[in-house]
Amino acid sequence: MMNSETSNSRVRLARERTMESIHAAAIAEFSEKGLQGATTQAIAQRAGMKKTQLHYYIAGKEELYEELLQKVLRVWAEIIQFDDSLVEPEAVLSRYIRNKLNFSFEQPELSRIFTSEVLSGGHYLNKYWPGAIDKIICKENLINQWIADKLIRPLDARLFIMNIWAVTQYYADFAVQVNHMYRDISSSQQNREHIIDEVTTLILRGCAV
Known part of the structure; x- marks a missing residue:
């Protein structure tokens, strides 16, 4: 029984x-x-x-939508950070770019919910912005320290981070276009690794690591 x-x-x-x-x-x-x-x-x-x-x-679609939006933010808070165990800019940025791209590859639809919310005005993100700004300031401070130590070229640290977001988010928001116009990223790990290598090289050379 x-x-x-x-x-x-x-x-x-x-x-x-x-x-x-x-x-x-x-x-x-x-x-x-x-x-x-x-x-x-x-x-x-x-x-x-x-x-x-x-x-x-x-209870309703609004509550479900907000729950999924918060899920995106929780995942990003966990996996898309500068790794404190790494020291050199090249290692820190390479890990960061890889994590962001992998999330775009593996969960493009979930990632696009965030983009859709931003495009519609971001009303469900009002609680998110203060914490997000605190996190970007921490990254900004580290990048500025790299600049002071002459480990990377002088640049706008916050804009640099936002440019990384723009490039990596493209592979979630426009995954269909990538699959049709370039290479299949929906199932090919080899193609994903190639994109990770190319994007990482582009960004690292851009800041003259």
């Missing part, structure tokens, strides 16, 4: 799997249509369930 602990564990596992399915469907829907164009009916259909079933798990 199944005990209550085993039963509760199975219920939790089933719920987690359902939420994973809902999140995957919502990421595809929001990435394609944005918050305004997305509907809970479409999300439910993508998840293979009825709209009434979906609303058993979520």
Whole structure:
């Protein structure tokens, strides 16, 4: 006979799997249509369930959208930082660029939700900007120290970081274009590594590491 602990564990596992399915469907829907164009009916259909079933798990599309947006920000906070264990600018920047590009390659739809939100005015990012500015100031200070130590050429540190974002985010926002016009990045690790090498070389030479 199944005990209550085993039963509760199975219920939790089933719920987690359902939420994973809902999140995957919502990421595809929001990435394609944005918050305004997305509907809970479409999300439910993508998840293979009825709209009434979906609303058993979520309050509404706005709450789900904000949850996914925060997921992007949490992931970036964890993996897209200057690695404190590295010292040389070349190593720090190479790791940073690789992490950002890999996220663009592996989760382009999730990444595009952030872009879509910014393009629509960034109303759901009001709580995000102060912390983001604090983080970029830390990176800016380190880059300025590299400049003072003559490890890289003089440059606008904050603009330099923003330019890295612009280049690396392109491979998420325009993944379809890259696949059609250049090389397949949806499934080819070799092509991804080639792009990482090219982008890294471009940026490192740009700051004269």
